Structure formats: C-alpha cells, structure tokens
Amino acid sequence: MTFQNTKAFAQQLDAEDPLSKYRDEFHFPKVNGKKVIYFTGNSLGLQPKRTKAYVDEIMTDWAELAVEGHFYAHKPWWDYQERFANPLSKIVGAKPSEVTVMNTLTVNLHLLMVSFYKPEGKRFKILCEAKAFPSDQYMIQSQVKFHGYKPEDAIVEIQRREGEHNIRLEDVLAKIKEVGDELALVLIGGVNYYTGQVFDIKTITKAGHEAGAKVGWDLAHAAGNIKLELHDWNVDFAAWCSYKYMNSGPGNASGCFVHEKHHHNKELPRFAGWWGHNKERRFKMEPDFDPANGAEGWQISNLPVLSLAPYLASVEMFDEIGMDALIEKRDKITAYLEFILHEIDKEVDSTFEIITPLAPSERASQLSVFLHGEGRKLFDYLMKNGVITDWREPNVIRLAPVPLYCSYEDMYEFGQVLKAGILNS
Structure with missing residues (x-):
C-alpha cells in the first residue's frame, strides 16, 4: 500500500x-x-x-457472600485462575495446562529458576542479553550469587556490535556454541524493551537445547504483542507481566508457562505452596506436597482475585479478536x-x-x-x-x-x- x-x-x-x-x-x-x-x-x-464490571462483581460477591464467595460467587474464587487457561494459551501458543497466572513477573522468574537453573559441575553459566531490563539483570545476579557463583564468572552477556543498536541472531547462536557445555540456562527477553527488537525465540531455543541448556524467556514486552508458539518451539519456561499490552492495570498479576514435558517430573525442585498442591486434595491439609499437574503446580498461594479480575476482562477481549x-x-x-x-x-x-x-x-x-x-x-x-x-x-x-x-x-x-x-x- x-x-x-x-x-x-x-x-x-x-x-x-x-x-x-x-x-x-x-x-x-x-x-x-x-x-x-x-x-x-x-x-x-x-x-x-469492561474492567469495572469484573471488579465490581467480586466486590459484590465479597459483600454478600464473604468467605462463601470462594465456592458460591458468580465466578467462584477458588478456581478463578482456571478461567485464564484457554484464552491465555491462545495468546502465547501453549496448551491450556501449560499456562497459569500468579504473583508478578520477577517473582515468577525467580520461582521458575528454582526449577530450571540447576548449576552442576562446569555447567553453571547463564546466557542473557546485554542491557536487559534492570529487573532481569538484578534477578540473574542474585540467582547466581545464591548458588555460590560470582556474576562475572557465571553470567555471559551477548553484546551488540560496535556502532549497532540491535543484537544479531548469528551472534547469539555463536555465543551459545562458544559457551557450550558450560551453559546451564539461556534467559533472554523476547522483545528488547529499549529498542523493540524481537528475538527469534524458536531458533535460539533450539540452539540452547542443542548445547544441553534449559531455555526460558521473559515475555514482558512480547505477550499480547507478537505471535508466540511456546509449546511448538519447545520453550522450557516463560513469564510475562499483564499490564503492558494486555491492559490489566498497574503492577498486576503475571502469567507463566511451563512446557508439558516437565509436568510429570515431581522430582523437579520448586518452592512449594498449598495452592500448587493436587487440587482434588488441597483442602485435606496433607503434610506432603503433591504438585498439581501442569503449570498450576508452580502456584504457591491462593490467587488475589481482585487483581485477576481486570486481567480476565482483558484476555477475554483478546479471545474475541484473536x-x-x-x-x-x-x-x-x-x-x-x-x-x-x-x-x-x-x-x-x-x-x-x-x-x-x-x-x-x-x-x-x-x-x-x-x-x-x-x-x-x-x-x-x-x-x-x-x-x-x-x-x-x-x-x-x-x-x-x-x-x-x-x-x-x-x-x-x-x-x-x-x-x-x-x-x-
């Protein structure tokens, strides 16, 4: 045109x-x-x-039902997060069981790294982009310190070439190959917040796996903005905030993805909480943690439904449009x-x-x-x-x-x- x-x-x-x-x-x-x-x-x-109606509904149910709203509200609170599975899975290209909503973005990335950053022997390095959003930089630094490594030893940053504003795909792939069997995790932002560059998630994920590493993505600027096929691309995990392109309100709840290939591995380390326990047995208050199947097995606390309401209003709008x-x-x-x-x-x-x-x-x-x-x-x-x-x-x-x-x-x-x-x- x-x-x-x-x-x-x-x-x-x-x-x-x-x-x-x-x-x-x-x-x-x-x-x-x-x-x-x-x-x-x-x-x-x-x-x-439309957001106000979703929030008002919960406020009304709280006023009229109090604690019974967990089970008898118009949208019962105890399974409120399950309403996100279908529409959110379409937005990020996942199976419904692979997505959930909880916490906030950096909290979720920390929790997912408990499961997917497992340094051992000489395989302890994390590959990320230079000048990533500061929250990611601080998170990765704190994670490697927690495991007893120095950031300057454990963090490998992919640099832009001199005089260029964006990172070349061939430089990412070359760095993955160079780090090789020392690479434990690739963790990059799907869209660079500063330049708006979209990374080739499929190709980078494949290269990371070929090097023997796990691959995760911060999709803060990608979810609701770009075409994602997280399941087909074999991404191990991802998380994103909901308040940018998905219009859920300031500082609101985060979405996260865990590939189904990890769902049945109950030995995978994670920080557990009762909302991630087997849903059918959650209220039996059992002493041993039995993780729910799917991404919901990474939940910790019951969900803040007042925060989720605006997000649900938005994802249902996305579902209308596609x-x-x-x-x-x-x-x-x-x-x-x-x-x-x-x-x-x-x-x-x-x-x-x-x-x-x-x-x-x-x-x-x-x-x-x-x-x-x-x-x-x-x-x-x-x-x-x-x-x-x-x-x-x-x-x-x-x-x-x-x-x-x-x-x-x-x-x-x-x-x-x-x-x-x-x-x-």
Whole structure:
C-alpha cells in the first residue's frame, strides 16, 4: 500500500479497520480537554471499560457472600485462575495446562529458576542479553550469587556490535556454541524493551537445547504483542507481566508457562505452596506436597482475585479478536507510523534514526526513535500537547502504536504535533 501523510487518508484507514470499534472500549486520559495520543502501552496499557464490571462483581460477591464467595460467587474464587487457561494459551501458543497466572513477573522468574537453573559441575553459566531490563539483570545476579557463583564468572552477556543498536541472531547462536557445555540456562527477553527488537525465540531455543541448556524467556514486552508458539518451539519456561499490552492495570498479576514435558517430573525442585498442591486434595491439609499437574503446580498461594479480575476482562477481549487480527493491524499501523516519521523528517530537515529493526519479523508494536539534534525539550513539548510517549536516555523516545486502541488518525496527528514541536524549538 502507498501511504499518504494526510488526515483524510488516515481516516480512510480507520474506516476500513475491523478493529477500530475496540478503541471505544478504553478510557483515555485527556490533555487540554482532548483525548491523548497514547504511545506508552508498552509500559502501561489503557484501562478497558469492561474492567469495572469484573471488579465490581467480586466486590459484590465479597459483600454478600464473604468467605462463601470462594465456592458460591458468580465466578467462584477458588478456581478463578482456571478461567485464564484457554484464552491465555491462545495468546502465547501453549496448551491450556501449560499456562497459569500468579504473583508478578520477577517473582515468577525467580520461582521458575528454582526449577530450571540447576548449576552442576562446569555447567553453571547463564546466557542473557546485554542491557536487559534492570529487573532481569538484578534477578540473574542474585540467582547466581545464591548458588555460590560470582556474576562475572557465571553470567555471559551477548553484546551488540560496535556502532549497532540491535543484537544479531548469528551472534547469539555463536555465543551459545562458544559457551557450550558450560551453559546451564539461556534467559533472554523476547522483545528488547529499549529498542523493540524481537528475538527469534524458536531458533535460539533450539540452539540452547542443542548445547544441553534449559531455555526460558521473559515475555514482558512480547505477550499480547507478537505471535508466540511456546509449546511448538519447545520453550522450557516463560513469564510475562499483564499490564503492558494486555491492559490489566498497574503492577498486576503475571502469567507463566511451563512446557508439558516437565509436568510429570515431581522430582523437579520448586518452592512449594498449598495452592500448587493436587487440587482434588488441597483442602485435606496433607503434610506432603503433591504438585498439581501442569503449570498450576508452580502456584504457591491462593490467587488475589481482585487483581485477576481486570486481567480476565482483558484476555477475554483478546479471545474475541484473536492474535492474528491484532498482528495484522499492528504491522500496518507501525508501518504507517514509520512512514509519518520519515515524512516529518523531510519536512523539517531534521534527523530521526529509528533504532528498532525495520524488518516486520524483527519488530512489533514499538518504534524507538533517536532524536539527533533534538532533546528533552521536544519530549516535554509532545507531553504538554497530548502525546503520551516515553523518554529513554540519552535521546530516545519509544512509540508503541498499540493496535487495540491506537488509530491511524493518531499517527497523522502525532506527526503534526512532532513537526510543530521541532519548528517551535
């Protein structure tokens, strides 16, 4: 398709967009009395309007039933998390038994590493990406220290080549081969939070297994954003937050995946709790832990249903739409945003460098833009004029055109505000 940098063309794209109706399903903040152009769904998704009904339902059941709500609520609390299995499995490409919801992202990664980071002899190293999100860096450092290793000995980081913004797949594969039989675990973010680079999860997982390592993924920026086939790709484990692309609310519950090949291994170490115990015998209060089959066997405590309610509202919306439809719009609206950036770049004689990979297969709903010659002043102008975006040092703005609620007209209007901000600086 040949794009045009006009409001009429953008409005035409919106009129043809089968997902455009979902924009009205979300609450938008306002600046100067007008809905914002919201580009930070990669940090915190907007609130779906249907969320309130899901939360109110639990509040009503709590008020009217109290403790009996565990079994007699409209959606009984004791098995509330089971409602996620089918819709969430479709989002991440898993079997229903391989997914569950619990805790928060880093907590789940720590718990999963209890099972899947088992250093022994010379096989003790963890491979990760350089400049991963700090939470992952701190988690991995603390894990290797817990096992008695020094981070500088046990952690191997895949570096970007000098002068490049993204990590090359061939460098990841070469490093896996180089570390070889010293490699215990590969743990990488599926989508790099800073650049928006999408990693080849299938190929990297296969290479890690060929080296004899376990392979896990932090899918914070991937779940609900990219096409995932965790079961078919033979991923050992994964976890993700729910409040970015899946719009469950700030700091909300995390999802996790454990491949079915590990489900029947009751000798696999884990930190146990009663909610992970055999469901049929949970209330018998038995002294010995008998893990439930599937990912639910990694649960520890009963689930915070008030936190799960917004997440359930969201995953049911995803189930209505399907990931294929979301990805189709994601690719088109991201391409249109890229076009708008280049058009404005030419009009103002500035220099924008998109550091996100240009190939659709290597990017998702994010363009990270290096503002050469511009600075924080331009970011502040955007924010004051209704464009909610994200600033990262030294001079990068991250733009996430989330297909659920961003419109093509948003992309056009953003270009006009961007142009005005540069010309007024």
